Amino acid sequence: MDYPGGNCSLQIPKEAKDAVRAWNIGRVENCRYVRQGEVNHNFFIRTSKGKYVLRQAAHHRTSAELEFELSYLNYLRDANFPYRIPAAIPTTNGELFIALQGRFYWLYEFLEGTFVETLNKSRLTQLARMMATYHLLIEKSHLNNGKPHSDLFNRTPVLKEIGDYRAEILRRNRANRADAAFVKESKILEPMLRGLDESPYSNMKRYPIHGDINPQNLIWKNGVLVGLLDFENVSTTNGPTIRDISQCYNTAFRDAKVKYRLDLNLAKQFLTYYKQYHLMSDKEVRH
Structure with a gap:
């Protein structure tokens, strides 16, 4: 197939294949779902013109929120932020993103490099x-x-992480001493986190x-x-x-x-x- 959206992995939803057609990026040679990220979905696209990332925004995101994100990225580029960041590529109609079956999609050039877990x-x-x-x-x-x-204290994700890990421990047939201590101490920590007072830092x-x-x-x-x-x-x-x-x-x-x-x-x-x-x-x- 010589049109954008062709020659894609069967694991990629049809709407993602259809979304690629909105951009003039040449013949699609390969595309695959990037198994990274829990909220947004990314698809790596290789075409005759280059390599790209098709980003499917989370289902709850509004067009105004996505517009703000893209204008924010533009501000950083215009301010000469000396690091590479995603830059939305306009569609053939000059739009920075499209809506398809209730989800927003936008495209940017793939940023070459690797991820590093350990910092020296x-x-x-x-x-x-x-x-x-x-x-x-x-x-x-x-x-x-x-x-x-x-x-201010980022409590929601911390409490979620504590809850998820505790649930994982409780699902196991056996728990070691460290796991048992985590379950016990986390029940003490949770009300402390919920009761943190932000007022001393409210003027930040x-x-x-x-x-x-x-x-x-x-x-x-x-x-x-x-x-x-x-x-x-x-x-x-x-x-x-x-x-x-x-x-x-x-x-x-x-x-x-x-x-x-x-x-x-x-x-x-x-x-x-x-x-x-x-x-x-x-x-x-x-x-």
């Missing part, structure tokens, strides 16, 4: 510099997604932040951090920039030996590097 000193420094550069641009952007302030400025800077969204090439992916949260999240740091702590700075324990040494090193490029108040550091 060099990578840690690069990550800190990238995040500081990104935050400085967002703090002076005046971008406004019109959403209310988000949970809030911004439409990325909210999910983790190893799976960072692109590396030859040991150099070259790109950042997955900006969908910017259209719904308003929080202080330290939320990005705390999310990074939760995902990138885990102890190599104990799955759910923070590596304090890595966390301290990161904060030291970050502060070289972005000043932080004592309140932010304590948080």
Whole structure:
């Protein structure tokens, strides 16, 4: 088949194949579902003209939210953010995204590189510099997604992770001592998390932040951090920039030996590097 949407894996929904036809990207030679990401679906598309990613937005996203995300990406590019980020390719009708069977789709050029799970000193420094550069641009952007302030302590995903892991333990026929301790202590931790008082930090400025800077969204090439992916949260999240740091702590700075324990040494090193490029108040550091 010589039309966009042809020669695709049978695992890819028909609507994704049909969506590709909206773009003039040449003859499709290969396409496959990218098994990464829980909310949005990505499809890798190789054509006679190049390599692309077709992104299917989450079912609950509105057109206004997607428009804000794409304008946010445009702002970063116009502000000379020195890292590669997705850039929406217009359809043959000049639109940046299409609606098909109740879902939104948009297309961007595939960003070459790899994902790295373990951060050494060099990578840690690069990550800190990238995040500081990104935050400085967002703090002076005046971008406004019109959403209310988000949970400062990021309780919802933390509580969900605790609940999911506890349910996994309880499904097993046997639980070791560590698992039993987790179940017991998590029942003490949950009400503490729910009862955290945000008022001492209520005067922190809030911004439409990325909210999910983790190893799976960072692109590396030859040991150099070259790109950042997955900006969908910017259209719904308003929080202080330290939320990005705390999310990074939760995902990138885990102890190599104990799955759910923070590596304090890595966390301290990161904060030291970050502060070289972005000043932080004592309140932010304590948080």
